[in-house]
Amino acid sequence: MTPKADRDQLRVDDLHAFYGESHILHGVDLVVGRGELVTLLGRNGSGRSTTLRAIMNMVGRRTGSIIVNGNETIGIPAHQIPRLGVGYCPEERGIFSSLNVEENLLLPPTVRSGGMGLDELYDMFPNLYERRFSQGTRLSGGEQQMLAMARILRTGANLLLLDEITEGLAPVIVQKLAEVLIKLKKRGLTIVLVEQNFRFAAPLADRHYVMEHGQIIEEISAADLDSKKEFLNSCLGV
Numbered sequence: 247m248t249p250k251a252d253r254d255q256l257r258v259d260d261l262h263a264f265y266g267e268s269h270i271l272h273g274v275d276l277v278v279g280r281g282e283l284v285t286l287l288g289r290n291g292s293g294r295s296t297t298l299r300a301i302m303n304m305v306g307r308r309t310g311s312i313i314v315n316g317n318e319t320i321g322i323p324a325h326q327i328p329r330l331g332v333g334y335c336p337e338e339r340g341i342f343s344s345l346n347v348e349e350n351l352l353l354p355p356t357v358r359s360g361g362m363g364l365d366e367l368y369d370m371f372p373n374l375y376e377r378r379f380s381q382g383t384r385l386s387g388g389e390q391q392m393l394a395m396a397r398i399l400r401t402g403a404n405l406l407l408l409d410e411i412t413e414g415l416a417p418v419i420v421q422k423l424a425e426v427l428i429k430l431k432k433r434g435l436t437i438v439l440v441e442q443n444f445r446f447a448a449p450l451a452d453r454h455y456v457m458e459h460g461q462i463i464e465e466i467s468a469a470d471l472d473s474k475k476e477f478l479n480s481c482l483g484v
Contacts, residue, residue, distance in 0.1 A: 255280045255405050255436040261310035263300040270296045272460040283437040285447045288457035294440040298407045302327055302334050329357050333403030337410045339394040341382035348378045350393055354401050361402030371396050388419030409440045420446055444482055456481050
């Protein structure tokens with residue numbers, strides 16, 4: 247393996263994804279280096295969430311190559327992918343309603359060493375500590391989002407796939423999530439963020455991939471954002 251490939255935590259080449267007869271992704275190529283925060287930008291229906299689901303093997307069929315932490319995963323069943331250190335936070339959050347906050351946190355198995363302990367998580371998400379004996383569904387939308395993120399941080403995942411984590415949340419909670427992402431980046435975690443809220447994503451990310459019709463049409467570094475503003479406005483409608 248070349249030193250450059252060794253630095254890549256995620257490498258996707260010519261990824262096609264299908265739901266039944268529907269061909270959703272058309273040859274997606276992207277690379278995420280260790281410790282990077284990269285966003286997938288685009289309008290609804292552009293294929294961003296499907297890209298995350300395809301990485302997790304949660305689509306009908308997929309072809310191409312998806313290398314995670316040096317392992318080719320295109321033929322690996324979905325339940326084995328988290329064991330490679332991947333944590334997926336879906337848009338619907340997936341909180342277990344019959345369990346309280348702490349039980350939700352403790353439910354997923356650890357997939358590798360280095361996960362955050364309960365004390366660390368409660369320090370990062372003080373709201374969860376205050377609500378630790380509350381049922382999962384009694385939480386606000388923001389608290390549910392924090393719980394969904396905290397749950398995967400406990401597992402030891404070092405590649406986080408986060409789907410629309412700010413959707414429908416109050417600005418004060420969005421700001422809190424931005425602070426959390428900055429802390430996670432400082433810890434060396436690698437993050438792929440699907441985000442509609444460009445103002446939230448822009449200051450956090452090292453690079454942005456812009457998607458349209460199931461393909462990546464542009465890669466923009468943080469340094470080039472200003473010069474690409476007009477292009478982004480036309481693509482995202484912001």
